[in-house]
Amino acid sequence: MNLLRSFVRRTPLGWLQLSKEKSRLLVALSGVAFADILMLMQLGFQGALFESGVQMPKSLNADIIITGSEIINFNNADTFPRGRLYQALDVPGVEQASPLYLSLTRWKHPITLEKGTVLLLGLDPNLEQLTRPDVKAQLDKIRLPDRILFDQNMRGDFDAVIAKIQQGTVPTTEINERQVRLNGLISVGSSFASDGLLLASDQTFLRLFPDRASTKVNLGLLQLAPGANADQVARRLDSYLPDDVQVFTRQQFVEFEYGYWKNNTAIGFIFTLGVAMGFVVGVIIVYQVLATDVNSHLEEYATFRAMGYGHQFLLGIVLEEAVILAVVGFLPSLGIAVGLYHLTRGATSLPVFMTLARAGGFWWRRW
Amino acid sequence: MQSEPAIQIQRLNHSFGKSNLKKQVLFDVNLDIFAGEIVLMTGPSGSGKTTLLTLVGSLRSAQEGSLKILGQELCGARTRTLDRARRNNGYIFQAHNLHSSLTALQNVMMGLEVHPHYSKAQMRDRASAMLAQVGLEERIHYFPDDLSGGQKQRVAIARALVSHPKLVLADEPTAALDSKSGRNVVELMQRLAKEQGCTILMVTHDNRILDIADRIVHMEDGYLAPQAVLASRR
Numbered sequence: 021m022n023l024l025r026s027f028v029r030r031t032p033l034g035w036l037q038l039s040k041e042k043s044r045l046l047v048a049l050s051g052v053a054f055a056d057i058l059m060l061m062q063l064g065f066q067g068a069l070f071e072s073g074v075q076m077p078k079s080l081n082a083d084i085i086i087t088g089s090e091i092i093n094f095n096n097a098d099t100f101p102r103g104r105l106y107q108a109l110d111v112p113g114v115e116q117a118s119p120l121y122l123s124l125t126r127w128k129h130p131i132t133l134e135k136g137t138v139l140l141l142g143l144d145p146n147l148e149q150l151t152r153p154d155v156k157a158q159l160d161k162i163r164l165p166d167r168i169l170f171d172q173n174m175r176g177d178f179d180a181v182i183a184k185i186q187q188g189t190v191p192t193t194e195i196n197e198r199q200v201r202l203n204g205l206i207s208v209g210s211s212f213a214s215d216g217l218l219l220a221s222d223q224t225f226l227r228l229f230p231d232r233a234s235t236k237v238n239l240g241l242l243q244l245a246p247g248a249n250a251d252q253v254a255r256r257l258d259s260y261l262p263d264d265v266q267v268f269t270r271q272q273f274v275e276f277e278y279g280y281w282k283n284n285t286a287i288g289f290i291f292t293l294g295v296a297m298g299f300v301v302g303v304i305i306v307y308q309v310l311a312t313d314v315n316s317h318l319e320e321y322a323t324f325r326a327m328g329y330g331h332q333f334l335l336g337i338v339l340e341e342a343v344i345l346a347v348v349g350f351l352p353s354l355g356i357a358v359g360l361y362h363l364t365r366g367a368t369s370l371p372v373f374m375t376l377a378r379a380g381g382f383w384w385r386r387w
Numbered sequence: 388m389q390s391e392p393a394i395q396i397q398r399l400n401h402s403f404g405k406s407n408l409k410k411q412v413l414f415d416v417n418l419d420i421f422a423g424e425i426v427l428m429t430g431p432s433g434s435g436k437t438t439l440l441t442l443v444g445s446l447r448s449a450q451e452g453s454l455k456i457l458g459q460e461l462c463g464a465r466t467r468t469l470d471r472a473r474r475n476n477g478y479i480f481q482a483h484n485l486h487s488s489l490t491a492l493q494n495v496m497m498g499l500e501v502h503p504h505y506s507k508a509q510m511r512d513r514a515s516a517m518l519a520q521v522g523l524e525e526r527i528h529y530f531p532d533d534l535s536g537g538q539k540q541r542v543a544i545a546r547a548l549v550s551h552p553k554l555v556l557a558d559e560p561t562a563a564l565d566s567k568s569g570r571n572v573v574e575l576m577q578r579l580a581k582e583q584g585c586t587i588l589m590v591t592h593d594n595r596i597l598d599i600a601d602r603i604v605h606m607e608d609g610y611l612a613p614q615a616v617l618a619s620r621r
Contacts, residue, residue, distance in 0.1 A: 326444065
């Protein structure tokens with residue numbers, strides 16, 4: 021109550037000082053906004069790194085995922101014997117188990133013949149419930165051999181290819197010296213490991229990679245019986261299956277991928293460093309602005325001290341200025357960052373989005 | 388009423404610097420100023436006038452001797468005590484030292500804001516009344532940059548006197564003004580001081596305003612000249 025009263029009668033000196041010098045205020049605000057944009061862009065790239073790393077695992081609709089024990093990340097999933105999947109079916113609650121083959125591979129742009137790196141997935145087209153609804157509708161198109169679904173969010177200029185697929189004229193290209201036909205579209209997006217995703221049946225996959233044995237699978241996708249608790253079943257599987265596999269719930273697997281991109285890649289560290297540097301730049305800019313302002317008001321401040329105002333009163337003025345600069349500078353930077361995110365998204369097909377958490381200052385959260 | 392002086396200085400010494408570089412600037416100063424008196428302090432540059440004034444105004448901490456302002460001993464006082472003691476004083480500087488981001492009214496209100504018992508409305512009323520008393524009722528919403536030198540100094544006087552301080556300290560308030568504005572400013576101070584019954588201690592070089600004093604003291608090389616020599620001119 022006392023605080024409120026003293027707030028009401030207080031002359032808003034910080035604000036009056038800042039607003040008196042319009043041009044200086046504008047420069048100060050653009051400095052703050054610049055630092056904010058710098059940090060938001062780094063956070064955006066970092067977020068995109070994490071998000072792109074997990075958007076492929078997220079597109080799998082499995083309740084539980086089994087991997088080889090030496091998995092590095094989704095793109096480099098170690099193989100394990102297919103027999104483990106049949107063993108998994110013994111565990112109560114597991115209704116269905118299906119192998120997923122995957123490989124990072126080079127391919128050629130169907131029209132320009134430019135080379136690129138894509139992640140090729142091979143899965144059983146009969147297991148519809150293991151995929152997202154939009155993919156499920158397309159599964160019939162890859163039942164025939166050498167048919168492939170194309171990721172329309174792939175990085176690069178694929179407008180002509182997409183148009184052709186939509187018209188029904190099926191473009192062809194080569195993977196491992198074998199001709200394949202792109203006859204359907206899915207949307208996933210690029211990551212830092214690959215330009216995008218190609219989806220084939222398990223049979224097509226094994227034909228494209230003759231050195232891969234059908235008994236060595238990369239991932240096992242498990243569907244649970246209705247009402248089964250995924251955490252419980254995962255624990256049971258973990259103790260039941262031999263040590264050459266690891267068991268993840270879907271959520272755990274996504275976390276595992278986040279952890280990989282965040283801690284094990286150079287890019288994760290680089291963006292974290294970028295954010296820290298943006299922060300330091302911001303601190304320096306704000307310090308400069310405030311120091312200049314204090315310097316140019318030293319005589320007035322001395323007079324206030326002579327009138328009986330305490331040290332805290334002067335600190336209050338500087339704090340008030342700092343808060344105003346921080347808040348007012350942040351708002352335009354948020355808008356500009358959203359615009360730059362949009363540009364980045366268009367140029368790279370990376371999932372650069374402004375999240376609520378980041379806009380609210382909780383950059384370490386993912387909501 | 389005359390029993391207790393408003394300012395009572397006894398055997399006051401003051402030095403700047405430390406160890407080898409230590410330089411004493413005030414030597415054995417004794418001075419009593421009674422409530423309602425207007426005392427002018429003259430003396431050459433570097434004689435220690437401003438140092439004595441800042442000690443009386445609690446801008447510095449007194450080191451040695453005794454310095455009683457309005458009955459309170461300030462020798463060796465702590466920062467907080469000094470901060471509080473200052474609120475009883477009105478301080479007027481050679482430069483007006485108005486805040487350039489505040490209007491004349493807001494500047495004068497700052498002289499009241501330091502006292503927690505005024506409401507915003509009371510502060511505004513008192514400050515505009517005070518500005519009217521110094522003849523600036525037409526310009527209360529002007530910024531300092533839009534006022535003349537004499538007007539600015541009048542605003543500074545209004546700021547110093549608005550809280551009705553018991554003690555007004557002025558450090559060459561006319562130095563930056565032409566003779567006519569300087570005269571006006573000092574007469575204004577004299578009139579308001581008499582109305583409010585406050586004590587004034589003013590440092591000045593300005594011979595033209597010596598006649599407003601009840602008493603003149605002279606400072607030279609850190610010694611206050613014996614008061615018997617410079618008798619009251621009342």
